[in-house]
Amino acid sequence: VTLLLLYPNDFINEKTVRLSDYRHKHVINILRSKVGDKLIVGLINERIGQGEILTLNQEYADLKITLNASAPHPLKVNVVLALPRPIVLNRILLTLSSLGVKKIYLIHSSRVEKSYWKSPVLKEQNVKEQLILGLEQAKDTIMPEVIMFPRFKSFVEDKLPAIMKDSTALVAHPGSKKRCPSSLKKQTTIIIGPEGGFIPYEIELLEKFGVQPVRLTERILKVETFIPVILSKLFY
Amino acid sequence: VTLLLLYPNDFINEKTVRLSDYRHKHVINILRSKVGDKLIVGLINERIGQGEILTLNQEYADLKITLNASAPHPLKVNVVLALPRPIVLNRILLTLSSLGVKKIYLIHSSRVEKSYWKSPVLKEQNVKEQLILGLEQAKDTIMPEVIMFPRFKSFVEDKLPAIMKDSTALVAHPGSKKRCPSSLKKQTTIIIGPEGGFIPYEIELLEKFGVQPVRLTERILKVETFIPVILSKLFY
Numbered sequence: 014v015t016l017l018l019l020y021p022n023d024f025i026n027e028k029t030v031r032l033s034d035y036r037h038k039h040v041i042n043i044l045r046s047k048v049g050d051k052l053i054v055g056l057i058n059e060r061i062g063q064g065e066i067l068t069l070n071q072e073y074a075d076l077k078i079t080l081n082a083s084a085p086h087p088l089k090v091n092v093v094l095a096l097p098r099p100i101v102l103n104r105i106l107l108t109l110s111s112l113g114v115k116k117i118y119l120i121h122s123s124r125v126e127k128s129y130w131k132s133p134v135l136k137e138q139n140v141k142e143q144l145i146l147g148l149e150q151a152k153d154t155i156m157p158e159v160i161m162f163p164r165f166k167s168f169v170e171d172k173l174p175a176i177m178k179d180s181t182a183l184v185a186h187p188g189s190k191k192r193c194p195s196s197l198k199k200q201t202t203i204i205i206g207p208e209g210g211f212i213p214y215e216i217e218l219l220e221k222f223g224v225q226p227v228r229l230t231e232r233i234l235k236v237e238t239f240i241p242v243i244l245s246k247l248f249y
Numbered sequence: 250v251t252l253l254l255l256y257p258n259d260f261i262n263e264k265t266v267r268l269s270d271y272r273h274k275h276v277i278n279i280l281r282s283k284v285g286d287k288l289i290v291g292l293i294n295e296r297i298g299q300g301e302i303l304t305l306n307q308e309y310a311d312l313k314i315t316l317n318a319s320a321p322h323p324l325k326v327n328v329v330l331a332l333p334r335p336i337v338l339n340r341i342l343l344t345l346s347s348l349g350v351k352k353i354y355l356i357h358s359s360r361v362e363k364s365y366w367k368s369p370v371l372k373e374q375n376v377k378e379q380l381i382l383g384l385e386q387a388k389d390t391i392m393p394e395v396i397m398f399p400r401f402k403s404f405v406e407d408k409l410p411a412i413m414k415d416s417t418a419l420v421a422h423p424g425s426k427k428r429c430p431s432s433l434k435k436q437t438t439i440i441i442g443p444e445g446g447f448i449p450y451e452i453e454l455l456e457k458f459g460v461q462p463v464r465l466t467e468r469i470l471k472v473e474t475f476i477p478v479i480l481s482k483l484f485y
Contacts, residue, residue, distance in 0.1 A: 242348075
């Protein structure tokens with residue numbers, strides 16, 4: 014955690030927040046702060062700045078807040094991701110959030126095991142916690158949105174056209190002729206398959222709806238490695 | 250594991266290997282292969298190809314080997330990395346190996362806890378296992394080399410000049426004026442600091458030896474996310 018994320022109801026008056034939850038413990042046990050220290054803070058979906066510790070005791074920390082800088086730029090991207098194995102999903106949500114992705118669509122695909130959709134990792138509260146950890150890591154405040162579609166065909170036919178409207182729509186597919194573009198400035202929709210990739214029917218359906226297959230590397234990478242690789246290639 | 254890595258002493262004759270260790274179990278329990286199936290294989294530090302299962306029983310698997318393709322291209326890079334926390338080092342070694350890095354230097358830095366150097370994760374056998382997992386993931390065969398330098402100053406003064414000779418030498422440093430270059434074709438040395446970054450003295454010493462600080466993103470990323478991001482930016 015490099016930034017303490019604040020919420021409107023933390024404020025006890027216009028300039029002061031009182032923290033008594035995990036953030037209070039973090040200030041004491043991890044940051045080992047004392048009265049007068051200035052910490053990096055951000056208000057959810059608002060600006061970032063500093064919090065000066067006014068009071069610090071075993072029950073709470075009061076901080077005087079100055080919000081004087083913008084959150085880092087979001088990436089202009091919709092990430093559509095075949096649902097990863099639950100054991101890696103937490104890390105992937107944190108990674109996507111830290112990289113500045115604000116729209117995350119988790120979809121089904123032929124090579125996604127149906128049981129993954131029943132994992133407790135997908136519960137709203139857990140998803141939110143991972144996204145917040147990613148924001149706090151990257152000194153960001155803008156909460157990403159995660160939307161789940163447990164059926165591939167109806168996602169592509171009924172939802173994707175609106176999602177990819179006015180954006181460049183790409184699907185990462187090792188076999189394709191076109192190389193992945195780089196340094197994009199325009200809104201982009203990037204679709205990333207499961208381990209083992211999309212099946213031919215799925216690629217064909219995506220192409221039919223105007224999504225272009227692109228290749229990036231001959232190496233087979235874990236999805237948690239591939240995500241930073243392709244987002245860096247597209248936007249950094 | 251997308252490739253079974255073979256060693257010279259697996260061969261029982263010119264064309265046939267016999268596997269009776271974890272790879273034998275992998276063929277039975279994970280791949281659920283049967284006689285006649287063809288698996289992707291590679292010979293350590295040599296070519297990749299196919300292995301056709303000739304015999305499969307509870308004690309061993311015999312495969313007829315054809316090596317007919319090159320391993321994927323290595324990245325032309327020396328990665329110099331401040332020693333990460335032991336808990337993430339395994340994953341980082343696997344990631345570096347899967348991305349095609351062949352020279353990995355782990356160094357000390359002011360913000361690396363000295364105790365990290367005593368972690369069992371650094372033992373040769375464990376390091377080798379992670380590197381092999383990375384090769385098997387990426388269908389690669391060329392074993393990376395990991396070299397450890399538990400003292401920063403003597404590393405920079407005595408070892409770095411030879412390492413960075415004939416390469417572009419860069420240190421990732423968020424504050425610097427120059428942006429990180431991209432699509433490099435030339436041999437490159439990239440130096441990556443610990444969480445919290447290098448201290449000013451360390452950056453100054455690196456600059457004195459001809460290393461150029463470059464920035465990539467205003468976001469603070471975990472080192473396991475930053476590594477694929479910067480390697481993608483530099484080379485993909």
